[in-house]
Amino acid sequence: MSCDTPVRVEDKLYYNRYLVDVGYPHVKVRPHTTPSPQLLALLKVCPARCYELNDNGQVEIAVDGCIECGTCRVIAEPTGDIQWSHPRGGYGVLFKFG
């Protein structure tokens, strides 16, 4: 079995129900020029692949697909790289099964 079979996370997120809180992202990345190792780790560890590298080599987040696991907080909040909160009540992912 190979480790690098591409997996389309977007397809997985498509199964889920969300109520997106437009304009109120619950996770924010601190502006930076060069990303820390912790931020770079998020590119791979986030199960919803919310973190992407932009053209300038900085880490950006799009929270719409976030499944609210908290992994990025555990890794990158202590260094101040991100700010992590729960979405406002009722918003975010809505598991049908869980």
Next chain:
Amino acid sequence: MIEERFDAIVVGAGMAGNAAALTMAKRGMKVLQLERGEYPGSKNVQGAILYADMMEELVPGFREEAPLERHLIEQRFWMMDDRSHVGMHYRSEDFNEERPNRYTIIRAQFDKWLSSKVREAGAIVLCETTVTELAQDDNKRIIGVRTDRRDGQIHADVVVLAEGVNGLLGTRAGLRARPTPDNVALAVKEMHFLPRETIEARFNLQGDEGVVIEAAGTISRGMTGMGFIYANKECISLGIGCLVADFQRTGQTPYGLLEQFKRHPSVAPLIAGSEVKEYAAHLIPEGGYKSIPQLYGEGWVVVGDAAQLNNAIHREGSNLALTSGRIAAEAIGLLKSRGASMSATNLSIYKKMLDESFVIKDLKKYKDMPPLMHTHSQNFFLTYPQLISKAMQNFVRVDGTPKVEKERASLKSFVKARSWSGLVGDAWRFARAWR
């Protein structure tokens, strides 16, 4: 702002919060429960096995009304390498009993049902409400909460923090540390739907009989981790989880691991042709006894995953959550009936009661397991599964090699991979931690 004052505010309507709210409401206390999800369960993820005894203590007749999937009659443990698995299966007709001991459940549905019991008992349950902060007085006593719904504070004599593994409020208020990469695992899971008969045929089941498979080995790529496959009535819940520190260290992706697990030749036929209806992820507390934080203070207690009350070795969490929630509520009820204040000194009774229960006793028993697994993950999750698979193949394959030579070859492969002292050391460390 809610002007009323409550006997207790419960943050969270998962297993722990529902147990606490139900227990206090049944005692006639004035309880407000706040949940950020659209409905209780809409944020919660579990495998999920429900342990009946702990549920029975809360709702004795739950079997008649709760949304249960299958009662478990079989447990399979698989040790996997890339192309094979060595299995130990335990199946018994004894589990087809009148009041079965374990069931698979679907959390979103189960939590919703349990919450209906909480409401029936008289608690006020407000969903779609995120608690943003704990309210403290000048002496740092917790006196209530702030939410994103209304301005101002809601007050109560005591706040029960049942906020789950992330435990944001407790961390923000300085009551406990944030989870660390080496005391939580990240699990990803999918729900695979298939016709009922197909599931029963593939897993060798009849009626509502159920089976669970727990798997470890090369599927976690040398990280501390486990895969699981649980049969529900019309779907299979399948997932894999590994320590966050290991993900961080290796750069493996969780969805990559999940895909590989699904494609494993032992797994693929079980889910062939299924329709996936959900992809979820959640953290699991893995630090065990040594990572349990302060459990009570001035005007507050913490229960369930937020207190790291999770037995990773036995994959038990919901029952520890149910029991800690119930015990905390009983402790609070006891103080209230005596007219005692919810001070830290008085609330310490919660910890005393919990220490006496299986919750702390079990976690104490395995206190050395998490560090052992975490520091020796390469051996336990990669090397040994590969060696054992090879040895099994060597044992069953008939190819004219004399048996004595075969045995020698198997033994040699173990010694070569781990050395004699390594083997003895691993066995000793394991036995000691298991004791």
